[in-house]
Amino acid sequence: MTSSFQRAALSRRGFLRWSGGVAAAAALPAGLAACGGSSGGSGTLRLVGVADQQKALDLLTKDYTGAKFSTSFAPTDQVQTSVRTQLGAGNAPDLHVVFPGNGSAMSMAQIAQAGLLADLSGQAWTKKIPASLKPAFQKDGKTFLYSAGSSVIGAIYNTKVFDKAGVEPPKTWSEFLDVCEKLKKKGTVPIALGAQTPWVTQLITYALVPSTVYAKNPQFDSQMQAGSTSFAQSGWVQALEMYLDLQKRGYFNDNPNGTTFEQQTSMVATGKAAMAIQVSAVLPDFRKAAANAADLSMFPVPGADDAAQVRIPAGVVVGLGVSARSKNKDAAEKFVAFLGEQQNINRWAEAVACVPLVRDSSSKIDPVLEPFLPYLDGDKADPFMDQAWPNAEIQPAHFAMVQELLAGKTTIAEGLAKLDETYRKK
Numbered sequence: 001m002t003s004s005f006q007r008a009a010l011s012r013r014g015f016l017r018w019s020g021g022v023a024a025a026a027a028l029p030a031g032l033a034a035c036g037g038s039s040g041g042s043g044t045l046r047l048v049g050v051a052d053q054q055k056a057l058d059l060l061t062k063d064y065t066g067a068k069f070s071t072s073f074a075p076t077d078q079v080q081t082s083v084r085t086q087l088g089a090g091n092a093p094d095l096h097v098v099f100p101g102n103g104s105a106m107s108m109a110q111i112a113q114a115g116l117l118a119d120l121s122g123q124a125w126t127k128k129i130p131a132s133l134k135p136a137f138q139k140d141g142k143t144f145l146y147s148a149g150s151s152v153i154g155a156i157y158n159t160k161v162f163d164k165a166g167v168e169p170p171k172t173w174s175e176f177l178d179v180c181e182k183l184k185k186k187g188t189v190p191i192a193l194g195a196q197t198p199w200v201t202q203l204i205t206y207a208l209v210p211s212t213v214y215a216k217n218p219q220f221d222s223q224m225q226a227g228s229t230s231f232a233q234s235g236w237v238q239a240l241e242m243y244l245d246l247q248k249r250g251y252f253n254d255n256p257n258g259t260t261f262e263q264q265t266s267m268v269a270t271g272k273a274a275m276a277i278q279v280s281a282v283l284p285d286f287r288k289a290a291a292n293a294a295d296l297s298m299f300p301v302p303g304a305d306d307a308a309q310v311r312i313p314a315g316v317v318v319g320l321g322v323s324a325r326s327k328n329k330d331a332a333e334k335f336v337a338f339l340g341e342q343q344n345i346n347r348w349a350e351a352v353a354c355v356p357l358v359r360d361s362s363s364k365i366d367p368v369l370e371p372f373l374p375y376l377d378g379d380k381a382d383p384f385m386d387q388a389w390p391n392a393e394i395q396p397a398h399f400a401m402v403q404e405l406l407a408g409k410t411t412i413a414e415g416l417a418k419l420d421e422t423y424r425k426k
Contacts, residue, residue: 043067043068043328043331044067044068044069044070044328045067045068045069045070045094045095045328045331045332045335046069046070046071046093046094046095047061047069047070047071047072047093047094047095047096047320048071048072048073048074048079048083048093048095048096048097049071049072049073049074049079049096049097049320050073050074050075050076050079050097050318051073051074051075051076051285052281052282052284052285052318052352053073053097053318053320053352054073055284055351055352056148056347056348056351056352057071057073058071059347059351060338060339060344060347060348061335064335064338066331066334066335066338067328067331067334067335076199077197077198077199079096079097079106080104080105080106081105083096083097083106084105084106084111087111087114087116087323088114088116090325092116092323092325092326093323093326094322094323094326094327094328094329094331094332095320095321095322095323095326095332095335095336096320096321096323097318097319097320097321098111098117098144098145098318098319098320098321099318099319100136100137100145100147100315100316100317100318100319100387101135101136101315101316101383101386101387101388102386102387102388102389102390102391102392103386103387103388103389103391103392103394103395104386104392104395105392107387107392108136108137108139108144108145108321109139110392111144111321112139112142112144113139115324116323116324116325117144117145117321117322117323117324118144118321118322118323118324118326118329118332118333119142119143119144120143120144120145120146120322120333120336121141121142121143123143123333123336123337123340124337124340125146125337125339125340125341125345125357126143126340128357128358129143129357130357130358133150133316133357135387136315136316136383136387137316144321145316145319145320145321146319146320146321146336146339146340147316147317147318147319147320147357148317148319148339148344148345148348148349148352148354148356148357149316149317149345149348149349149354149355149356149357150314150315150316150317150354150355150357150376151279151280151281151314151315151317151352151353151354151355152279152280152300152312152313152314152369152372152376152381153203153206153207153277153278153279153280153301153312153313153314153384154207154277154278154280154298154299154300154301154312154371154372155169155191155207155275155276155277155278155298155299155300155301156268156275156276156277156278156280156282156283156286156296156297156298157169157268157274157275157296157297157298157299158268158269158271158273158274158275158290158295158296159294159295159296159297160271160295161183161188161271161273161274162183162274164186165182165183165186165188165274166182167179167182167183169299169371170299170302171302171307171310172302172304172305172306172307172310173211173242173302173303173304173305174305175302176301176302177249180246180249180251181249181251183274184249184250184251188271188272188273188274189251189252189253189267189272189273189274190251190252190273190274190275191246191251191252191253191273191274191275191276191277192252192253192259192263192264192265192267192268192272192273192275192276193252193253193256193259193264193276193277194256194259194260194261194262194263194264194265194276195256195257195259195402195403195406196256196257196258196259196260197260197261197262197264198396198399198400198403199261199399200261200264200278201398201399201402201403201406202385202386202395202398202399202402203277203278203279204243204246204277204301205236205239205240205243205385205398205402206313206384206385207277207301207303207312207313208238208239208242208243208301208303209235209236209239209303209313209382209385210303210311210312210313210381210382211302211303211304211309211310211311212235212236212238212239212242212303212304213234213235213236213239214311214382215304215309215310215311216235217229217234217235220234221388224388224423225390227424230416230420230423231416231419231420231423232413232416232417232419232420236416236419237412237416239303240405240412240415240416241412242303243402243405244405244406244412247406253267253273256406257403257406257407261282264276264278265282265285265286265289266289268286268296269286269287269289269290269291269296270289270290270291271295277301280298280353280354280366280368280369280372281317281318281352281353281354283296283298283352283353283366283368284351284352284353296368297368298368298369298371298372299371300312300371300372300375310375310380311375311380311381311382312372312375312376312380312381312382313381313382313383313384313385314372314375314376314381314382314383314384315383315384315387316383316387317352317354320336320339322336342358342360342362343362345357345358346360346362346363346364349363350364350366353366353368353369355369355376386398389423390423391422391423391425393422393425394419394422394423397418397419397422398419401415401416401418401419402415
């Protein structure tokens with residue numbers, strides 16, 4: 001989520017063999033938006049992240065002896081505005097959340113091109129970034145983002161609910177619909193959807209587009225950049241038809257646009273709903289809400305009726321950057337170098353249930369991600385769609401389009417026409 005990924009030199013299928021990330025939500029710490037500037041060289045590093053980073057950063061800041069920290073973790077939507085504003089005003093945190101690639105106001109490419117991120121290229125861990133992942137970390141050949149690895153989008157499901165209904169994770173779209181129908185007949189909400197939280201709206205689309213678009217046209221991104229295709233002329237139409245078909249069949253909870261991410265999480269964790277299509281980075285939130293974390297697992301969402309045509313979305317997880325204007329820049333960069341040590345890459349990846357940036361014999365993959373590994377290692381994974389978009393307006397336009405589709409306030413044709421218009425903005 002490099003600028004437009006330099007797709008002439010990099011195909012989408014060649015981009016990722018590991019896995020990838022979007023972000024989660026938590027309560028906004030009091031006074032975040034009013035925070036002052038960097039800590040003035042005092043030795044205390046101010047760090048602002050999003051909720052799905054907290055477990056890893058609490059662990060690693062505690063173990064780091066080179067500095068003291070003042071940390072806060074905020075909802076993704078508010079970070080997009082509050083930290084971006086602080087960056088522009090010159091009073092940003094020393095270390096702050098940065099999203100991979102391009103496509104949002106807090107993405108690496110958007111912030112780096114404004115000169116607001118410190119260049120991390122001299123750090124040893126940057127030399128280990130797989131070539132296929134470099135566009136998520138780098139702009140103009142320089143590394144501006146630290147990330148511990150990659151996560152996937154799939155269905156987080158309650159195994160007890162599945163067992164009670166006598167269903168198993170499906171391998172095709174028809175099987176997925178059958179599973180949903182059986183769950184519905186058992187009186188359980190098949191899919192919890194928290195579309196009131198804007199970033200949640202994108203995940204079902206992203207889960208389906210690899211199979212409806214990239215399985216058929218792996219050059220879609222480069223064609224979009226060249227202007228030879230469009231969202232409205234592609235498998236995006238089919239993906240959104242499938243999305244709305246789930247709603248028409250009654251497989252979502254009532255009023256998705258009035259349901260938050262936290263409510264979605266609770267529904268699945270407590271068994272009121274069977275599953276939620278989510279990014280693996282939020283597994284800790286679901287596990288925290290469950291009476292027994294072992295009751296939760298995950299499977300790839302099959303977006304095609306031919307299992308051989310099923311592809312999955314995966315992308316580099318949300319990471320950290322160092323403010324170029326920080327008065328504690330050297331100290332902040334030393335902390336990032338600490339995060340780049342293999343043992344700490346492994347610890348972060350384990351904390352957020354992602355696949356490590358690089359693996360060694362001590363790397364642990366969360367068992368619930370095992371069904372995704374054949375897709376990742378078999379070159380059947382595609383980066384999260386927004387990571388290839390050329391400007392930061394497309395992602396929120398997608399959020400709004402999905403909310404309007406769910407509310408019956410627009411059509412797929414109208415929505416994709418607006419998305420195409422936004423994509424072409426300079």
